[in-house]
Amino acid sequence: MIQPHGGNIHDYPNTLDFSANINPLGMPDSVHEAIVSSVSQCNHYPDPYCKQIRSKMSALLHFPEDQIVFGNGAADLIYRIVHALRPKHALICAPGFSEYSHALQEVHCEIHEHFLSSESDFILDRSIFNDFTNEIEMIVLCSPNNPTGQLISQSLLRDISEYCRLHYITLLLDESFLSFVISGSSNSLLPYIHEHCIILNSFTKMYAIPGIRIGYALCGSNYIASKLQQTGQYWAVSIPAQAAAYAALDETDYAVKTALYIASEREFMTKELSNHGIRVFPSSANYLLIYYESDFAEAMLKQSILIRDCQNYHGLSNQYYRIAIRLHDDNLALISAIKRYQNG
Known part of the structure; x- marks a missing residue:
């Protein structure tokens, strides 16, 4: 099977x-210790807005605090983003992470696929622009892509972001594996983020905590962040998960x-x-x-x-x-x- x-x-x-x-x-020792220490607080409900982590991440990334949303792992946020925005037509790459299409199917979105070629080592190139039809409302990309491991070049990422800005298309970029790349931040969408962009990331992979579910979305606008925060369960991130992420930000x-x-x-x-x-x-x-x-x-x-x-x-x-x-x-x-x- x-x-x-x-x-x-x-x-x-x-x-x-x-x-x-x-x-x-x-798992880093500091993250392990933070999880263990947080257990004594588990007789309380967690902060639904993850305010302490949001403040710390905002300072580290120089990104507006009210445009950061945390979730029960990156996968949780994929579904929340799709349910919050409910696109009727979306473009994804194939091969790619299956949860993108599963989430889009839940809202009866028509999925368009841009197929990456083995002949070019599955590198995303400018041919993707041929699939940017007028009906597309959301584009979902991943860099490095899963399962290919290929990065999207900065020049292409910049041009796709600008296209989405001009045509009011939501651009969701999953950067969950970018921290494994040397100087990975230089390959981020962050320099080109605008009001129609969402950057998705996860603590799971880098900090070896898949059993402690926490991910985050950097939203290009307060509107998207607010919509996302209001979608899904209220207490999405547990106390141990918030403690783990807070410690991980120092690592x-x-x-x-x-x-x-x-x-x-x-x-x-x-x-x-x-x-x-x-x-x-x-x-x-x-x-x-x-x-x-x-x-x-x-x-x-x-x-x-x-x-x-x-x-x-x-x-x-x-x-x-x-x-x-x-x-x-x-x-x-x-x-x-x-x-x-x-x-x-």
Whole structure:
């Protein structure tokens, strides 16, 4: 059975999990301590507006506090954004994160897809402008894209943002994996944000807290932020999640250390996988998209290694897989498993 997402260790216990794109360095000590310390406050309701984190993030990003909205993970905010704005026609890229289309389907939006090509390593280029038809009300992009790991160039991002400004189109950019890129902030939409933009991000991946759900949206206008805040459940972010995020905002050195580590291990894994006859697509993220034999995921599972079978992504076949970058010893274990598989 093909899983809709990675990280399904509940059905496959005692496996080495390469299917979930979580920071291999683990949760920072300060974040762990903040979560534990917050438990004593859990007899109270959480702040529905996450005011302490909003204030801290506003100061760090030099971004208006009342235009920041927190949610129960980035996925929660995807649904809240779509339900708040209810576009009738939206454009997404394929392959891409499935929750974009699932959320749009909930509001009966007609989904248009821009297909990325393996021949160009799934890089988004200016051909996307051919799909900017008059009926499009929302464009959803991801940089680095999931599952390809490809960044959107700053020049293209700037031009898409300007097009959306001139044509009153909502631009939603998911930057949940951008912090894994060295100097990732230089690839953000933030310099080009305007009243029709929303930047989505998550604490889950970088700070290794997928069980503590918290993400945020930087909204280009008070109007969008207000609509988003009023959509979805009232107490969306738990007390432990808010405490974790507040502590994580101080972990700038940890994020830099992670990006450097990921770059080094990604280069190592790209070389090793390629040396074993596996096609590896260029990536800037903490995962690699590969193309190999159709039974590869099952073969790895027999060796207690879980990878992400990508055949349920639109635009990909049953020979595409996504592999997370893990600790070096784990990465070596995967390479050893591949050698055993290839040697019969």
